[in-house]
Structures are given as C-alpha cells and as structure tokens.
Amino acid sequence: MISRPTPYKAIVIGGSAGSFPVITKVLSSLKTPYRIPLILCLHRLKHVRSGFVEALSIKSNIKVVEPFDKQTIKPGFAYLAPANYHLSIELGNHFSLSTEEMVSYSRPSIDITFESCGFAYKQKLLGVILSGANKDGAHGIRKVKAYGGTTLVQDPMESKVATMPTAAIESHKPNHIYSSQKIIDFLNLINR
Amino acid sequence: MPEQNQGVWNTQRNRPDIRLGFDELNYIIKIIKEVADFDFSHYAASSFQRRVYRVLEIYPFKSVQELVNRLRTDAQFTAEFIEEVTVNTTELFRDPEFWQEIRDSVLPSLAQHRNIHIWHAGCSTGEEVYSMAITLAEAGLLDRVKITATDINETVIKTAARGHYPERLFKLYDNNYRIFGGKKELSDYYKIENGSIRMNPELLANVKFRHFNLVGGEVFSKFDLVLCRNVMIYFDKVLQDQVSKLFYSSLFKYGFLAVGSKESLIWCSVSHKFKTISNDNKIYQARV
Numbered sequence: 348m349i350s351r352p353t354p355y356k357a358i359v360i361g362g363s364a365g366s367f368p369v370i371t372k373v374l375s376s377l378k379t380p381y382r383i384p385l386i387l388c389l390h391r392l393k394h395v396r397s398g399f400v401e402a403l404s405i406k407s408n409i410k411v412v413e414p415f416d417k418q419t420i421k422p423g424f425a426y427l428a429p430a431n432y433h434l435s436i437e438l439g440n441h442f443s444l445s446t447e448e449m450v451s452y453s454r455p456s457i458d459i460t461f462e463s464c465g466f467a468y469k470q471k472l473l474g475v476i477l478s479g480a481n482k483d484g485a486h487g488i489r490k491v492k493a494y495g496g497t498t499l500v501q502d503p504m505e506s507k508v509a510t511m512p513t514a515a516i517e518s519h520k521p522n523h524i525y526s527s528q529k530i531i532d533f534l535n536l537i538n539r
Numbered sequence: 540m541p542e543q544n545q546g547v548w549n550t551q552r553n554r555p556d557i558r559l560g561f562d563e564l565n566y567i568i569k570i571i572k573e574v575a576d577f578d579f580s581h582y583a584a585s586s587f588q589r590r591v592y593r594v595l596e597i598y599p600f601k602s603v604q605e606l607v608n609r610l611r612t613d614a615q616f617t618a619e620f621i622e623e624v625t626v627n628t629t630e631l632f633r634d635p636e637f638w639q640e641i642r643d644s645v646l647p648s649l650a651q652h653r654n655i656h657i658w659h660a661g662c663s664t665g666e667e668v669y670s671m672a673i674t675l676a677e678a679g680l681l682d683r684v685k686i687t688a689t690d691i692n693e694t695v696i697k698t699a700a701r702g703h704y705p706e707r708l709f710k711l712y713d714n715n716y717r718i719f720g721g722k723k724e725l726s727d728y729y730k731i732e733n734g735s736i737r738m739n740p741e742l743l744a745n746v747k748f749r750h751f752n753l754v755g756g757e758v759f760s761k762f763d764l765v766l767c768r769n770v771m772i773y774f775d776k777v778l779q780d781q782v783s784k785l786f787y788s789s790l791f792k793y794g795f796l797a798v799g800s801k802e803s804l805i806w807c808s809v810s811h812k813f814k815t816i817s818n819d820n821k822i823y824q825a826r827v
C-alpha cells in the first residue's frame with residue numbers, strides 16, 4: 348500500500364475542531380518504542396492553560412508534554428504547542444516559543460509551526476493536517492512540501508469538520524489523503 | 540510604521556519572492572551591528588526570520604539588498620526596524636496565577652524590608668508594571684517600593700509612561716484581574732477618555748522608566764525582585780545564559796527572579812544558584 352518509508356526526523360500534526368478524537372486515537376495506537384518525535388499544534392481556547400496535556404495523556408502510548416522555550420526535541424515524546432504561544436523549531440533541534448501577533452486569528456498558529464518545521468527538517472519531515480474549522484495550516488503544509496517534506500491530509504469526507512483539510516488540499520498537492528485508520532497505519536509503518 | 544491588521548499578519552506567504560535564509564539574515568544582522576551597534580546575533584533565528592519578513596511585508600523592498608541599503612543610509616528607519624523586529628505583546632495581569640503567586644508567596648517576604656526594589660526588564664508598553672503597582676497597592680506596599688522598568692524600545696517606554704491603552708483590550712484585562720482575585724474592580728484604577736483607557740498616574744509615583752539593553756548589559760543596581768517575562772524566549776541559549784547571570788548579580792541576598800510561564804532556567808549556568816519558589820509560575824529565589 349505504501350512506498351518505501353523515508354527516515355523522518357519529526358512528524359508535525361495540525362488540527363482544530365474535530366481533531367481531538369483523531370489525535371487521541373493516534374496517540375493510543377502508536378507502537379512503542381515510537382522513535383519519531385511528534386509535534387502537535389492544535390487550536391484551543393485562549394487562557395485554558397492546563398488540562399489539555401492531561402486529556403491527551405490518558406490513553407497515549409507516548410509521553411505528551413508542553414515544551415519549554417529552547418527545550419530539546421527527543422524521540423518518544425509528543426510535544427503540544429502551549430496555549431497563547433507560537434511554537435517553532437530552531438536549528439540544533441530545539442523548540443522556541445514566541446508571543447508574536449496571532450496569525451489567521453490563532454496563537455498557536457499551525458502555519459508558523461509547519462513552516463518552521465519545514466525549514467528545519469526539509470525532506471525529513473512528515474506534515475499532517477487533520478479536521479478543523481478554519482484555514483490555518485494550508486499555507487504551512489504547502490511550505491512543508493516545498494521544503495521537500497512529505498504531506499498527509501485527513502480525508503475531508505471522514506473529517507468531522509472539513510474546512511481545514513479541504514483548504515490544505517487546495518493549497519498544494521498532498522502526498523497522501525488518508526482516513527484516520529490509514530494515518531495510524533502509516534505512522535506505525537514509518538517507525539522503523 | 541504603517542499599521543498592520545493584527546489577526547491576519549502572515550509569515551512568508553506575502554513575500555515569496557524574497558529568500559531569507561541564514562546567509563541573508565546574518566548579513567542583515569551584521570549591518571545592524573555596524574550602523575546601530577545593536578546585536579541580534581544571539582536572538583532566536585525562527586522569530587527573527589519571521590519579524591524581518593514582516594518588515595518586508597510592510598515596506599515594499601524589492602530585495603534584501605534594498606533593505607540593507609536603507610538600513611545603511613537612514614538611521615530613523617533603522618531605529619524603527621529594530622523596534623519592529625522585537626516583539627511587544629503584553630497584557631495587564633498576564634497569567635493571573637502568576638500574580639496570585641507574587642501576591643501570596645513573594646510580597647509577604649518583601650514586606651519585611653523597609654524599602655523594596657523591583658526591576659521590570661523588558662517592560663514593553665507597561666502593562667506588567669501597572670499590574671505590579673496594583674498588586675503592591677492592594678498589599679499596602681506601594682509607597683515603600685522603588686520600581687525600575689526598562690526596555691530597548693523607546694516607543695513602548697513612552698506608551699508605558701503615559702499609560703493610555705485601547706479600550707478594546709480591557710475585556711481581556713478585566714477578566715485577568717478577576718481571575719487574579721483583586722480586591723477592587725480594575726476600573727477603579729483607570730478612567731476612560733476618548734475611547735482610551737487611562738491608568739491612574741499615581742500608580743507610577745515610584746516608577747522610573749529607562750532605556751536598557753540586556754544584550755551586553757551590566758549590573759546598574761540591586762533588586763529584591765527582578766521580572767523578565769517573555770523576553771528571553773527571543774534569545775538563544777547563549778544569550779539567555781548571559782542575561783540570567785546579569786539577573787543573578789543584580790539581586791540582593793535572597794532576591795527573587797520571575798521569568799515567563801514557558802521559560803526555564805534549568806539549562807542556564809546560574810540555575811543551581813536559585814531555588815524554585817513556584818515551578819508553574821516560574822518564580823525563583825537566589826540562594827546565598
């Protein structure tokens with residue numbers, strides 16, 4: 348079903364409305380040890396600072412954390428962009444946070460995280476856009492592909508809210524359009 | 540600088556014609572160092588790159604070279620460029636839990652001193668300073684305090700000293716203050732005039748604003764409490780290490796240091812010289 352896997356250094360996942368059940372399912376279905384770090388940029392309510400990591404952790408097979416500024420990126424972790432900060436990647440394999448203006452009315456912005464991951468990891472990156480109610484991420488995933496990365500979009504037909512995956516498909520030609528079950532299979536397949 | 544719509548500011552997408560890789564960024568950094576003696580070389584590259592793109596969106600430069608030529612010839616523009624590249628977002632009572640911790644864990648200890656010295660490093664437009672003044676006033680300590688508030692950006696310092704803010708921000712600020720659990724209403728500390736919120740100037744009775752660059756900055760006084768929140772996230776680890784040393788040296792015995800809620804001192808060389816007062820709120824106290 349899938350071509351030869353490439354050695355990915357990171358997987359970046361973006362989503363908003365309707366993505367939570369998909370993310371939970373992904374996190375509970377990853378075969379451990381999972382060797383590729385996951386970077387999650389999910390929209391959520393401003394000023395709800397805690398609770399999200401806990402909610403995602405309940406069924407997760409890997410550890411979910413909100414990274415601190417300049418924290419080193421390691422395999423075996425899912426890093427969640429903290430509320431009210433943009434999350435980027437610096438060369439030297441660590442995160443960097445910022446409180447710049449919102450982008451497309453969002454902070455964290457999926458576009459920022461994706462573009463910065465694309466710039467840092469080039470062809471060693473897998474970018475995934477899931478269900479969501481706005482167009483954040485459409486620009487970012489296009490940049491991921493332009494930098495040589497692989498892109499995957501949740502099938503809009505299967506997405507709870509199709510706006511975000513549809514916009515991602517309109518902005519560029521993704522390598523894959525998968526249902527959530529196929530996304531999980533793919534993530535496990537590339538974990539070699 | 541021309542106004543930008545807050546919500547729709549984009550990253551590279553509006554200037555796909557200009558490449559800003561490390562070579563271009565380093566070139567710009569070198570020129571700014573030459574013409575303005577300001578050193579961005581230890582700023583975090585990801586946000587620096589985005590900020591330069593932002594300037595390229597506001598100004599119709601056709602190339603990096605055109606931008607550099609302007610930097611070389613127009614000191615006023617260079618000053619604006621530096622201000623535009625640094626990030627100024629702030630709030631009154633940003634992270635209300637932090638201010639609760641200051642009120643409940645730090646002020647009682649500071650209250651034992653006759654005079655209290657506080658430094659806001661990177662105060663931006665002043666919201667943090669007013670939050671502190673209000674917290675001190677409610678603890679009955681405002682008249683015993685001397686606050687120094689510094690930033691590199693002269694424009695935000697002027698805004699801070701004036702204390703006028705757009706009315707639309709106050710829903711958020713009110714809400715922050717409510718979560719903080721202040722003794723009054725936030726509106727007791729300001730009045731509304733011509734659609735702008737004007738902070739009560741008495742809150743600034745013991746506040747001095749001044750220009751201060753943390754890059755290469757040296758100890759200029761000693762403090763009981765230093766706040767430097769959401770400033771070091773724009774620095775790389777090397778600069779964070781230097782600046783945290785400066786803070787340690789600027790503290791009195793058992794002085795407190797507060798950083799942003801997502802910042803950490805653990806990889807700084809002075810980290811073992813601090814004891815953690817609150818890990819969630821990033822408040823540390825100097826050991827002796």
Ligand SMILES: C[S@@+](CC[C@H](N)C(=O)[O-])C[C@H]1O[C@@H](n2cnc3c(N)ncnc32)[C@H](O)[C@@H]1O
Nearest residue numbers: 627628629661663691692752753754768769770
């Ligand atoms: C995001 S604001 C933080 C405001 C406030 N402390 C808060 O947390 O709400 C960052 C501020 O740091 C200032 N800054 C950036 N680089 C600086 C430097 N080298 N020296 C002093 N201040 C600097 C910027 O001008 C800006 O006003």
